[in-house]
Amino acid sequence: MRTLYCGELNASLIGQEVALCGWTHRRRDHGGVIFVDLRDREGIAQVVFDPGLPDVFRKAEEVRGEFVLRIVGRVRRRPPGTENPHLKTGEVEVAAQSIEVLNRAEALPFQLDEPDVNESVRLRYRYLDLRRDSMQRNILLRHRVTQTLRRFLEANGFIEIETPMLTRSTPEGARDYLVPSRIHAGHFYALPQSPQLFKQILMVAGFDRYFQIARCFRDEDFRADRQAEFTQLDIETSFMDETAITRLMEQMVRRLFKEVLDVDLPDPFPRMSYHDAVHRFGTDRPDLRVSLELVEVADLVKEAEFKVFSGPANSPSGRVAALRVPRGGELTRSQIDGYTEFVGQYGAKGLAYIKVNDAARGREGLQSPILKFLTDDAIRGILQRTGAQTNDLIFFGADQAKIVNDALGALRLKLAEDLGLRQEGWRLVWVVDFPMFEYDAELKRWQSLHHPFTAPKAEDLERVDLDPANVRARAYDLVLNGSEIGGGSVRIHRTDVQQRVFATLGLDEAEAREKFGFLLDALKFGAPPHGGIAFGLDRVVALMAGAESIRDVIAFPKTQKASCLMTEAPSTVDEAQLRELHIRLRKPAGSADAAGGDKL
């Protein structure tokens, strides 16, 4: 129906006849002539209708915005002075010889170039929203990202293998989406939270290198920028240790950024231990575009009269840390109050600070309500360790370590944003040496920080049963600009080790068998050493696209309440369908609104 895309029009075609198909982006009448900007996936072409062809002209007069047209015409140079340098096709136009209205369009609920359209409206009319230039670019970028990743993996001997969507519920980790079985009354499938067990099974089966761009499901409350269904690039390899795996994955990420964004990333990526990340940045997802760091000062204030400091400084689970803000001396009282409120969200009960009016004058050059509680030695130590200079400000966190880390970690990013202290660019870091277990004080048991199939470091193996707190995992997370984009580990490949880990997690043999029996069986029959990683594809693409939400890189996303506003899923179903599935509703079905307004 067409000879080329609108966006492919260029000066080399001048004099040729072309056929174009597309949408009426804009129609203007000017000097007795009609101009139609015809739009398709690749761009916009200007089509000119001359009254000299009255039949064609009359049809063009009926054209409205978003009408779908087929145009045949001759390419010509635009008259001097009317070129559009902002448009790829801006040197030329098409003099229409014929026009066919392939479809009409009603007036749109919003204009495609309208900024700040309400997102609910965008999602309801997603077919129109996706016509917008930014969404077209995002979805195309996503395509190029997956294409580049696949090519890299294929070139490196990885085989794409599909794993099941209807699988078994394993009540570990997040909440499962369940699917009632019609054939097996009272039984349910679960949608996979990840293909973790299947990819390990594929290694036991000898496929050596596996990948999949896999849909995963978590039925959680979506406060953050999460989706009920999301996509991960899932990878597993055999006979490679963490060094080899992370090196190969780095190559992949470098290739991705080079091919898609023409950005050169460093080789190798920096590495940081979990311990360092938490101590220096308050988080295991440090954003290295921000150079501000947390500094340990507990030892300096152990003896302070100020209980707010000395309490946590003397508690094994406490922390006292300082955060220097360059030129923070210019912050007003009300700005500081604002930050105090901000850290309150993370459980901090206050936000002590010292203003450095003159670094050369010691105590005399400082200004702070807490100054009187601190010894000269402590003050000297604090100034020295933070490297504070005249006109800086030092914030303090003193509380349970987790609260200090969360509060100062978040404050660090907020300050960088507010004060323009964040550098541009792409900062990647591997976070390694994670603890294997963390203690859940509520449930009174140890839990896996990653998942229960992660291998402990060989030198920590003996501690698995005796001293779980000090076992480090062979795990690695890849962090980009403060977002975790990938996480993985070397897995346990020996039955005895897996059983010891299960035991530490409080799973006795019967429970372990019930939940993961097939994995334990598989490990018995010659499982190779193996490990892998999973990348959050939605997140990676959103970062690369500069999108604010992963919803902007998913063609048909759901809201925070896991609704699709376009199809109105989920919906009520017939009683007959439920009967076939051997289930009934607990209470009469409410309307979709029963769950409250639908937030994005």
Added chain:
Amino acid sequence: MRTLYCGELNASLIGQEVALCGWTHRRRDHGGVIFVDLRDREGIAQVVFDPGLPDVFRKAEEVRGEFVLRIVGRVRRRPPGTENPHLKTGEVEVAAQSIEVLNRAEALPFQLDEPDVNESVRLRYRYLDLRRDSMQRNILLRHRVTQTLRRFLEANGFIEIETPMLTRSTPEGARDYLVPSRIHAGHFYALPQSPQLFKQILMVAGFDRYFQIARCFRDEDFRADRQAEFTQLDIETSFMDETAITRLMEQMVRRLFKEVLDVDLPDPFPRMSYHDAVHRFGTDRPDLRVSLELVEVADLVKEAEFKVFSGPANSPSGRVAALRVPRGGELTRSQIDGYTEFVGQYGAKGLAYIKVNDAARGREGLQSPILKFLTDDAIRGILQRTGAQTNDLIFFGADQAKIVNDALGALRLKLAEDLGLRQEGWRLVWVVDFPMFEYDAELKRWQSLHHPFTAPKAEDLERVDLDPANVRARAYDLVLNGSEIGGGSVRIHRTDVQQRVFATLGLDEAEAREKFGFLLDALKFGAPPHGGIAFGLDRVVALMAGAESIRDVIAFPKTQKASCLMTEAPSTVDEAQLRELHIRLRKPAGSADAAGGDKL
């Protein structure tokens, strides 16, 4: 951990030190030396342990089948006379200098090279079954198929876009898998039967060319070789008609067969109307490797005294057809009885036949219980139309047309198989000109033969409301060796046409809105002409692999009762999980066995 795959070993490496990792395929002790065949994804390498290195030799003595080993050694030529020409690596061996047992293996429940292992056992221990050479090849083939298809589509401007898995139930077509919503009490998602509506929406959104390798779900009874979840290559394009779409898809299939199997397919593929396919082969999925054809003889027997023939011959819904079997004269009475029983499965009440002992002698040369009922003219006509020759046999079907088509269509294939009349090779055919609607006598309403979004032929548009039986659809199926591997159509892109089709299907405006409102809306805002196709990927790969079942090209398939024997999905779940989902069971959960034995 290794320098290369076992299967990559070759004579160019002689003298070099290599490190190999893999599974102990076989261990033999011979002449005081231990031989281990070490296997990985790429092949098998022979490793030799010499008693001259006693530490290494002692460890090798402990090795059992499927132990996972790492070997370092030097590549050398095998002694003359001991080469193995059946093995890629058969010229060389590795003289082991060290051995590391990476993992041990218990005795396997079956041997990897054991033929005819019970499929239930294979599926339960899928990680072992997948180690078998044939399964490794099938899964690798599948990878190469998807890779080749993707590359072709990408090179042709198709964009891969993911569509949702948690979507809306549309009670058309097959039964949906439902997913209860936790947030929206009493509401359910459905797993997609296909991305049909989403891909049409993507065309309305202007993406122009879309593809996806998409998981689809149908909760049906799986008598045939079907799976609860299956994979389709899903494609949609804008501004292309059926000629352009099928031509492009042919190119893709030709490329696929050339690249993966080195097979040259014809250009173009033959086309056949639905009418011709059914009349000549009794089915719309003709296997053209078999040249036998059904021949119409109703007009010849309209006047016959034989009611079995004259009844259907005079009924508008009846059919009388003949099927000539070359050299079928050699069939015994009991073989013919067998075929009579065979067609009985398709509803045929008998299977009349004529043996042609001497074609030159007319009636005298024939042998048949029905001969006496037929006039000389009828006999002459039958012999002429079927082209029967001496020693042939002619079978007859006379009944409702559907029964005749099903019975003789199946008999045709069975005879070809039994008598070796099926040619080798790959025979593709496009079946076109499908009827748009078929009448469901039970429900007393018209139904779509494809789906309700298929466009009628322009010249049949006026018949949509007045004469649905004679509306042809702009649909096309691709048939390979008697299996439908792809099916698609040009879609309706105008609201008025879509509404008329819904009306013919008995959907009033309110029902249509309720079910497909978003599609009807989308068509209003400038939908382009569009169409597409979906290929059954499991089926395509199974045919290319020569696999008997699609289960053999799916890494983790389910049984005919939709169970996964490895993970034991579906399973029972906690009462608390059900409560969160606002559902309860209709009766106490039975055991998995409640549904009866698990057939493959």
